[in-house]
Every structure is written in C-alpha cells, then in structure tokens.
Amino acid sequence: MKGVIFNLLEDAVAIEHGPDTWTDLIDAAGIDGAFTSLGSYPDETLLALVDTAAVATNATPADVLRWFGTAAIPLLAERYGVFFEGHPGARSFILSVNEIIHPEVRKLYSGAGCPHFQFSTAPEGDLIIGYQSPRRLCALAEGFIQGAATYYGERVTISHLACMLHDSPLCRIRVRWDE
Numbered sequence: 001m002k003g004v005i006f007n008l009l010e011d012a013v014a015i016e017h018g019p020d021t022w023t024d025l026i027d028a029a030g031i032d033g034a035f036t037s038l039g040s041y042p043d044e045t046l047l048a049l050v051d052t053a054a055v056a057t058n059a060t061p062a063d064v065l066r067w068f069g070t071a072a073i074p075l076l077a078e079r080y081g082v083f084f085e086g087h088p089g090a091r092s093f094i095l096s097v098n099e100i101i102h103p104e105v106r107k108l109y110s111g112a113g114c115p116h117f118q119f120s121t122a123p124e125g126d127l128i129i130g131y132q133s134p135r136r137l138c139a140l141a142e143g144f145i146q147g148a149a150t151y152y153g154e155r156v157t158i159s160h161l162a163c164m165l166h167d168s169p170l171c172r173i174r175v176r177w178d179e
Contacts, residue, residue, distance in 0.1 A: 091127060158174070
C-alpha cells in the first residue's frame, strides 16, 4: 500500500483526535510510523492501525475504514483539487475513478495497486458499484463514496448488496441520492 494512504490516515486522525493520538496509535499497533508518500508498505500495516483504532474507539474495523474514507476526501480535495474540478456532483466524480483518477494515481505513485470499479445504473436511478480488490477494503470505498457526497453537498444512502468478505466474487454497493 502506498504511503500516501498512511499520510492521509495520519492527517485524519490528527485533525479529529489530535496529533498525539497518531503517535499513540502507532505505538499501540506496534509498528514503525515513518511513512513517505511514495513509499510502499505492507497492507498488514494499515490493517494493524485500523484494528488498533477499532479497539480504542469501541468500533468495528469496517467502521474505522468508513470513517477514514469519509475524512480523507476533503484532504484529497485539498491536495489533488484537479481530480475534483469539473464535476457537478459526487456521481460524476465517482464515475471518473477508473478512467481519470486511478490512471493519474498510478503515474504519481508507481506500483500503486488501485481497486477496479464497475458501474451501472439501477432502473430507479441508483448507482450500482462493483468493487474488486485483493485488499477487500470495501468499507473504505464506502467511506470515500460518503465523503464525496458530503464534499459535493449531497446526501446519499449506501447499501452493500454483496460482499467479498462474505464469499462473493466482488462487492456490489448501491448508492441512492436522497432528495
């Protein structure tokens, strides 16, 4: 996993809980906490931080990942505003992930292992997102979706229709825009 993810997590934790909390989290997880944005780190390092944060906050790891995804979007918009420009809303932004955002991520961060998304529209207009990644961080994807909606001033309801964590070959996430 690229260090930029750890940098975003550090910033999100520091903003929400104070800078000392990040140091405490690193210590409690028993990992080395020096992450450079271009560095690559084992996925298990992120999972150790998430599991430790879950225990400390009496939440599930999925809840921590959702929180992180939501908290990361404004930080990403601040750092990589060009990815957010020209989109009238979250739907347009989300639909740009495979063709615009992830190719640019791979240019900026050589070797980045980005998930793949499939998109379709349900008859009632909901966005159906297929998520595939060997990391199986679908809760993080949900958080990014929620964060994008919040960034664009929209309200969404997100439901998980199928999940890789429950033996499905891919996750299917439904996004309904609330009026």
